[in-house]
Amino acid sequence: MEKLLNALRAKGYKMTPQRRAVAAALIKCGKFATAQQLLLQVKQTTPDVSLDTIYRNLSLFVKLGLVTEIHLPGREGNIFEVTTNQHHHHLVCINCGKTECLDYCPISSHDLEKARERDFQIISHALEFYGYCRTCRTAG
């Protein structure tokens, strides 16, 4: 968590109790927390926090590459994960929402270079593989 907060300080962002609480909640909730789960966790220590603050800080973290947002189909909304040293992506079941990490990233520096040639300053990328997990495949 300190790593996350230090990165924010280094970029000149203010350190508020709410921001600290969101960071702490991300660590506490572990992988794949939804905004609602984070809100519940944050309220334990900071009761008067608003959902807006959760999303605002999550967006900031994502923009800075500190957190990864995973696009999930279905009703539970997207999930968030603290970016680890091992940059990676995810498998998502389009039936039950089960999510698993894929332990590597198939995007090469050459790919990023091709994107940059298009006059885009690339900050991050999102990659999700959608399909059916074993359970949903056999049940289907």
Next chain:
Amino acid sequence: MEKLLNALRAKGYKMTPQRRAVAAALIKCGKFATAQQLLLQVKQTTPDVSLDTIYRNLSLFVKLGLVTEIHLPGREGNIFEVTTNQHHHHLVCINCGKTECLDYCPISSHDLEKARERDFQIISHALEFYGYCRTCRTAG
């Protein structure tokens, strides 16, 4: 459009006027249509269509690989694009939402194989590069 409708028939899905209208709207709106834009277009020919139907059919098309959904940050919501013969991905400006096609896909069959080894039946994948377009970069 016929290609799209034929693919649906081949899979045994029913052909309703609403479904036809959504398909037609996707063609008419061209690249990067939002659900709202599609609803407006569909209402021109089928006034009593519900937003639910738009989303339901879009989800179906996406699931069948006929349409690609692009995850956009910000207020306008996601955008949809008819899948072309040339499978490709997108660059998205996280400031203004401007979206451009990248004319290829960096995901190899080896990557898909690695995903399948995890007991997932992979149906599709989403890849977006996020950053700042030339305009937002210089304005920023």
Next chain:
DNA sequence: ATAGTAAATAGTATTATTACTATTTAGGAT
């Protein structure tokens, strides 16, 4: 052509996500 059946729809409700505004606060300078 008619009837049966499962899929699709309309209309509404619920939840997720983003935006807006007035107010508060963190961090820097004094």
Next chain:
DNA sequence: ATCCTAAATAGTAATAATACTATTTACTAT
């Protein structure tokens, strides 16, 4: 310690996306 200013927040509002139920409709077999 106090003041200043821009950033951050709470609370609310607005929009996007999904879900639910009763009803309708496309397709199949007759």
